[in-house]
Amino acid sequence: MTAAVASQSAGPRRIRWADMGPFIALAVVVLAGVMINSSFLSGTNIANVVTRSAFVAIIAVGATFVISSGGLDLSVGSMMAFVTGIMILAMNRLEPSMGGYAIVAGAGIGLVVGALCGLLNGLIVTVGKIEPFIATLGTMGIFRALITWMSDGGSIPIERSLREPYRPVYFGDVLGIPVPVILTLVVVLVGAFVLYRTKYGRRCMAAGSNADVARFSGVSVAKVRTTAFVIQGLCVAIAAICYIPRLGAATPTTGQLWELQVITAVVIGGTALRGGKARVWGTVAGALILEVIANLMVLSNMVSEYLVAAVQGVIIILAMLAHRFIK
Amino acid sequence: MTAAVASQSAGPRRIRWADMGPFIALAVVVLAGVMINSSFLSGTNIANVVTRSAFVAIIAVGATFVISSGGLDLSVGSMMAFVTGIMILAMNRLEPSMGGYAIVAGAGIGLVVGALCGLLNGLIVTVGKIEPFIATLGTMGIFRALITWMSDGGSIPIERSLREPYRPVYFGDVLGIPVPVILTLVVVLVGAFVLYRTKYGRRCMAAGSNADVARFSGVSVAKVRTTAFVIQGLCVAIAAICYIPRLGAATPTTGQLWELQVITAVVIGGTALRGGKARVWGTVAGALILEVIANLMVLSNMVSEYLVAAVQGVIIILAMLAHRFIK
Amino acid sequence: MSEALPIPGPSPVQPALPLPAMQAAGLCKAYGPITVLTDIALDIRAGEVHAIIGENGAGKSTLMKLLSGHVLPTAGHLAMAGQPVEFADAVAAEAAGVVLVHQEILLAGDLTVAENLFLGRELTRGPMVDDRAMNRRAAEILASIGAHCHPRDPVSGLPLAQRQLVQIARALLEPRKVVIFDEPTAVLANDEVAALLAVVRGLRDRGAAVLYISHRLDEVEALADRITVLRDGRMIGTWPARGLTQRDMAELMVGRKLDMLYPPRRPAASGDPLLRVQDLSVDHGAVQGSFAVRPGEVLGIGGMIGSGRTEMFEGLMGLRPATGSAVLNGTPMVHRSVGAWQAAGLVYLTEDRKGKGLLLDEPLGPNLTLQALTEVHPRLTLDRKAEGAAVAKAVADYDIRVRSVHLDAGQLSGGNQQKLLLAKVMLTDPQVVIIDEPTRGIDIGNKNQIYDFIDALVRTGKACIVISSELPELVGLSDRVLVMRGGRIVAELTGDQITEQNVVYAATSGEGHGPQGAQP
Amino acid sequence: ATGVLAQEKRVIAVSIPAATHGWTGGVVYHAEQAEKEIEAAFPNIDVIVKTSPSATAQVSALEDLAAAQTLDALVILPFTSEELTGPVEQVKAAGTFIAVVDRGLTDPAIQDLYVAGDNIAVGANTAKWLAEQLGNEGNVVVLRGIPTVIDDERIQGFTEVIEGTNIEILDIQYANWNQDEAFTLMQDYLAKYPQIDAVWANDDDMLLGVLEAIRESGRTEIKYALGGNGMKDVIEMVMAGDAMTPISTPYPPSMIKSAIYMVAGQFTGQAPMRGSFKLDAPLITPENAEQFYFPDSPF
Ligand SMILES: Nc1ncnc2c1ncn2[C@@H]1O[C@H](COP(=O)(O)OP(=O)(O)OP(=O)(O)O)[C@@H](O)[C@H]1O
Ligand SMILES: Nc1ncnc2c1ncn2[C@@H]1O[C@H](COP(=O)(O)OP(=O)(O)OP(=O)(O)O)[C@@H](O)[C@H]1O
Numbered sequence A, B: 001m002t003a004a005v006a007s008q009s010a011g012p013r014r015i016r017w018a019d020m021g022p023f024i025a026l027a028v029v030v031l032a033g034v035m036i037n038s039s040f041l042s043g044t045n046i047a048n049v050v051t052r053s054a055f056v057a058i059i060a061v062g063a064t065f066v067i068s069s070g071g072l073d074l075s076v077g078s079m080m081a082f083v084t085g086i087m088i089l090a091m092n093r094l095e096p097s098m099g100g101y102a103i104v105a106g107a108g109i110g111l112v113v114g115a116l117c118g119l120l121n122g123l124i125v126t127v128g129k130i131e132p133f134i135a136t137l138g139t140m141g142i143f144r145a146l147i148t149w150m151s152d153g154g155s156i157p158i159e160r161s162l163r164e165p166y167r168p169v170y171f172g173d174v175l176g177i178p179v180p181v182i183l184t185l186v187v188v189l190v191g192a193f194v195l196y197r198t199k200y201g202r203r204c205m206a207a208g209s210n211a212d213v214a215r216f217s218g219v220s221v222a223k224v225r226t227t228a229f230v231i232q233g234l235c236v237a238i239a240a241i242c243y244i245p246r247l248g249a250a251t252p253t254t255g256q257l258w259e260l261q262v263i264t265a266v267v268i269g270g271t272a273l274r275g276g277k278a279r280v281w282g283t284v285a286g287a288l289i290l291e292v293i294a295n296l297m298v299l300s301n302m303v304s305e306y307l308v309a310a311v312q313g314v315i316i317i318l319a320m321l322a323h324r325f326i327k
Numbered sequence C: 001m002s003e004a005l006p007i008p009g010p011s012p013v014q015p016a017l018p019l020p021a022m023q024a025a026g027l028c029k030a031y032g033p034i035t036v037l038t039d040i041a042l043d044i045r046a047g048e049v050h051a052i053i054g055e056n057g058a059g060k061s062t063l064m065k066l067l068s069g070h071v072l073p074t075a076g077h078l079a080m081a082g083q084p085v086e087f088a089d090a091v092a093a094e095a096a097g098v099v100l101v102h103q104e105i106l107l108a109g110d111l112t113v114a115e116n117l118f119l120g121r122e123l124t125r126g127p128m129v130d131d132r133a134m135n136r137r138a139a140e141i142l143a144s145i146g147a148h149c150h151p152r153d154p155v156s157g158l159p160l161a162q163r164q165l166v167q168i169a170r171a172l173l174e175p176r177k178v179v180i181f182d183e184p185t186a187v188l189a190n191d192e193v194a195a196l197l198a199v200v201r202g203l204r205d206r207g208a209a210v211l212y213i214s215h216r217l218d219e220v221e222a223l224a225d226r227i228t229v230l231r232d233g234r235m236i237g238t239w240p241a242r243g244l245t246q247r248d249m250a251e252l253m254v255g256r257k258l259d260m261l262y263p264p265r266r267p268a269a270s271g272d273p274l275l276r277v278q279d280l281s282v283d284h285g286a287v288q289g290s291f292a293v294r295p296g297e298v299l300g301i302g303g304m305i306g307s308g309r310t311e312m313f314e315g316l317m318g319l320r321p322a323t324g325s326a327v328l329n330g331t332p333m334v335h336r337s338v339g340a341w342q343a344a345g346l347v348y349l350t351e352d353r354k355g356k357g358l359l360l361d362e363p364l365g366p367n368l369t370l371q372a373l374t375e376v377h378p379r380l381t382l383d384r385k386a387e388g389a390a391v392a393k394a395v396a397d398y399d400i401r402v403r404s405v406h407l408d409a410g411q412l413s414g415g416n417q418q419k420l421l422l423a424k425v426m427l428t429d430p431q432v433v434i435i436d437e438p439t440r441g442i443d444i445g446n447k448n449q450i451y452d453f454i455d456a457l458v459r460t461g462k463a464c465i466v467i468s469s470e471l472p473e474l475v476g477l478s479d480r481v482l483v484m485r486g487g488r489i490v491a492e493l494t495g496d497q498i499t500e501q502n503v504v505y506a507a508t509s510g511e512g513h514g515p516q517g518a519q520p
Numbered sequence D: 001a002t003g004v005l006a007q008e009k010r011v012i013a014v015s016i017p018a019a020t021h022g023w024t025g026g027v028v029y030h031a032e033q034a035e036k037e038i039e040a041a042f043p044n045i046d047v048i049v050k051t052s053p054s055a056t057a058q059v060s061a062l063e064d065l066a067a068a069q070t071l072d073a074l075v076i077l078p079f080t081s082e083e084l085t086g087p088v089e090q091v092k093a094a095g096t097f098i099a100v101v102d103r104g105l106t107d108p109a110i111q112d113l114y115v116a117g118d119n120i121a122v123g124a125n126t127a128k129w130l131a132e133q134l135g136n137e138g139n140v141v142v143l144r145g146i147p148t149v150i151d152d153e154r155i156q157g158f159t160e161v162i163e164g165t166n167i168e169i170l171d172i173q174y175a176n177w178n179q180d181e182a183f184t185l186m187q188d189y190l191a192k193y194p195q196i197d198a199v200w201a202n203d204d205d206m207l208l209g210v211l212e213a214i215r216e217s218g219r220t221e222i223k224y225a226l227g228g229n230g231m232k233d234v235i236e237m238v239m240a241g242d243a244m245t246p247i248s249t250p251y252p253p254s255m256i257k258s259a260i261y262m263v264a265g266q267f268t269g270q271a272p273m274r275g276s277f278k279l280d281a282p283l284i285t286p287e288n289a290e291q292f293y294f295p296d297s298p299f
């Protein structure tokens, strides 16, 4: 009976120290930043870094769905370029007839295209039963080739007349908070709600944790995973919407290697690659960590430019090790 | 007692059709090649393609160890560049005193460096307990930065005087069989022997299939996985040895994105990414499939240069789908 | 198999008058060339507990999977209340009111207890899952079956027994017409078993039809209204339970007379201890455990579920963080790992055969020789012949019923997996064996054999530690029994003190008989 | 701030692509050389060199540089024109002197100083020379780099000239400015086309791979294999009067160094240099090769 007493008293949700890992790692990196360069903490710099991390953070929220449901998406970077390309083409085409509203219409088209791209990935993985790594590696090539083809190997710039009205979506702010940050917050809140508070979220975890059990329990694993890929596509489109005003063009190199950053953010955030666990807020911390590290590389003058990638690699590994020791 | 009798009479190992998948896919791709362009079957072309696939095949044999033991190595491409750079530097340094023997000494150094790089990966993954994806993504950045730094962003060419004696290692042949092909065969045979015929191979499968079972059976999962990474490092060094005479230089772009090709080859070959199963011969077929597809893209006139990557992506996905249908 | 049945009395009963809740006719199942079940006819009535018994590999689990849609039959029909039904999958069967509690545990480890219970049928409030309601319901249902875990515990951290109870709770969440239990008590200890039996009776009294598989014939005797016997994939018959004794059941299952179950008492062990353990403490498990075992001795470890027995020995083996000292054969064991222990002559057999014991997608050979790789394959290369011989010997020695030696371990029946696991550990030829639940899921005919095996082992001067939740086994096998409670060794029983009552008493109240403290 | 004059420290930020292949490697090398030399010569000037692996990262780097300190001047080699125009404009808004190298911004008004490479000319001059040598007849295969503006412009310059001749471009494929991929691609071209008169690799890094493939194949009908950029090894070949590669086109990565020096001048007492300086892409021939040869450069 002792056992019973002990477990009964376990009571409400415990604070899990392990879950704090990414936030502690973020704090450590920020602290390092402060020590390396005093201007790190300047308002503009912090605002820049946080705003910039919006792209990876938003896409990584989608990736949290995919990964926790047992999938993996290597195509997000190319998909981002492709969706950006389609959106700019659509906006430019619509601009003569719609004026500024072309932006809204283009964004809508982007969301639809993003969702369709995600659907494609999802169907190849679930209906075609192909290892997600390979399936999305395939579509990564496909999307990248499509944007190269659409841009004839060059670039697809947005119309000048659309630049001004579109600008605030990246550069504007509401009550001092940059718009991309607000957008990220909304995406994260919605993502956390769906993952932690809805049936779908539950089923996502179950599908990622043990697909057989989920199946026996009447969960359609294929549907759950496909939906996760669609959500990923939508997140990519949202990121694309706030990316366009920043750079104003889509090129064959847009979003290159973002997939690796996104997955790294998710994993640093505490979501396991084998699925079954999701840490949306951790994911955001992961995205911030990556962006802060990159920022520090620019702010500090200690490393040869050739070795920046090495230092970044070392810091990421150290951050993960710090995790372990905290656990 | 009927049961016992039946088991005795069940006879030898069955032929598993599913295991033939990669070879059938290879046959299909080759057949497509023949139909697309008559010069595909020309002796030179076939020899070129097969010889070229040696690098990916050799590295992929190592990756088969890592993946089947439950790991993943994204750093192989950069490691290849780094090892190549170290070897060339060593050979150039030794050349004045040793002459042609500098090649042998340099190759030896390359093997040691490769093994050490693998050991580093292995220790980060097993002792540091960091998700292999992240750990090797980190070392990928590190190795790439090191070669960039070693070459000052340019290239590290091998001494002219070493070129001629070294040439045959890539361009030579024995009884008409190109040396790299022979090397690949040796690596594959040794790999297959170790995986299927030794105790280590058994432990590898056990660690990848269920780490807990392995632990409870007295298998040191950490040691097995670390060894797999070291084997991967050795394979990278072997690939580097036969790569150097081909172009005679190491550059920051050497081996770029090979990690993806290598993993694709392994998975197309029938090894599951989640570990526990290894198909060394399938891996070789996978490497050949990739190289043949790339070759066909150039030989055929059907696709725009912008879309080559898309068509390759589609073909890989189709090849994987073909697998499924055969199963 | 055509020899006359040893039971003279009852003949197979005729179908009763009211429509059976579920009916099976001509059910067959084959995996490729391997026939597992042939021509099974069964009627399952509401308000009745129908026990299915048979040897390991007889096809009981397979039959249950056919009835509950987890596996599709190769031939035959099912009907519910007279209407023919066909289940496309387990979900369809559950919708029709048929649910199976699996022999092996099927839960999503990352989810909490409550999340697992309600997976696929979450309670919601608006668009949100109603965790509070689900946790409340879960707590109720867990309490009703005597499970002590918390609804918010992650399943992966639970001991095997609690996981089994969660699985049972999952089946009982909604009212069912047919509830199938496949060896539900194999991983449970006495008081949990009692609670479960009460649950089963409750189900029956509320009009459900219950199918019940167990190798513990006392449970079958206590519960069953009717009993069906399977042997080698065929039906031997169905009898009313009242007329059958446990001995009758055993003989129907095995098809021959059975000898005495437990080996005769051994002379008291003397000599220096083979293994001496001092102050062993394990995180979340044992506290300062000290004990010793002598050559020629079977040391039994008793205690309730959750008393920390498994944890203590996993800690000893170096499989969990632990502190304390151990001396084996006079040599202090400083570095404790499974490999080091094995080299020194001690092995541990896990209670969790699926999770920690066997590689389910590997064939028999690799599984059998995994732990004894160097013994079986002394040279650089694998010795296939030696491995084949080892498999053949294990199959014979442990009576592993496989229809083909090329099957994967996961395709063996539960009991045969257990035998394979036992054979695997024994292949290392240890001095001291620690067996956690040695006969879990093994049929009555084979238990015998395993007891004899343990007896023969210790008679050659070796020693065996048996952790068991089955009291008769613990009492019948042990020369000495340590009882654990709350992670501590609270009693040591020797000689005549070893009775079921004393073990239970010590396990629950802590007032053990005999000398206080566990030092021998 | 030891014994130096109370004079204000001037900051010149240099933003360039990361060293991902030979030419960008050269850019990084020359930028770092300039940094070292200028800082040694003028203690009141601080040169900060930052590399970025992508356009996005370059925009971020600009933001970071501008946020961390007041920039007196910015020397930038933009990844792409469209994408960097806005961000550079913002830097300029804070009063920073802007020097753009190689690729011009879409709004030239932003550029105080423009050191322009001419990628179209690289392609066009090579094509003109080739057409002349081949007598406006023959078959050519082309290898292109990574899909970016530089690559696009070079190919554009080349094809526009070739279109005015009877020369046929048999094939154009990407080899990503990668020696290795160029080798592979050339092998496949050789397998595919029995008659190739000339190869243009658009970059000397790729040219090295192409030459190796040709040498190995033993094919003799190929008259010319040309690259571009003026890589050290290739200039050596030109100087040696190589038959297959008698010319190259300069696209010196050292242009970044020139730009940095021109900017630094204004902080050492000279008047600021403004305006556009277009680097020509004259052919490098055995006669003039010496001027383009920098044995110490990694490129
Ligand atoms: N997928 C499969 N392929 C081939 N044979 C199988 C497969 N699954 C089960 N079997 C065989 O079917 C037989 C019956 O197995 P089952 O699990 O039904 O036995 P059981 O009566 O439940 O035994 P136990 O008491 O040991 O649990 C076994 O011999 C087993 O090896
Ligand atoms: N990871 C863990 N974290 C916290 N408590 C744990 C953990 N693992 C086990 N426990 C607790 O340790 C105690 C002992 O576990 P366990 O039930 O396995 O012991 P046992 O006596 O071997 O029982 P069984 O009859 O199941 O073998 C239980 O109270 C269990 O909840």
Ligand SMILES: [Mg+2]
Pocket: C060, C061, C062, C103, C182, C413, C414, C415
């Ligand atoms: Mg069973």
Ligand SMILES: [Mg+2]
Pocket: C309, C310, C311, C351, C436
């Ligand atoms: Mg236990």
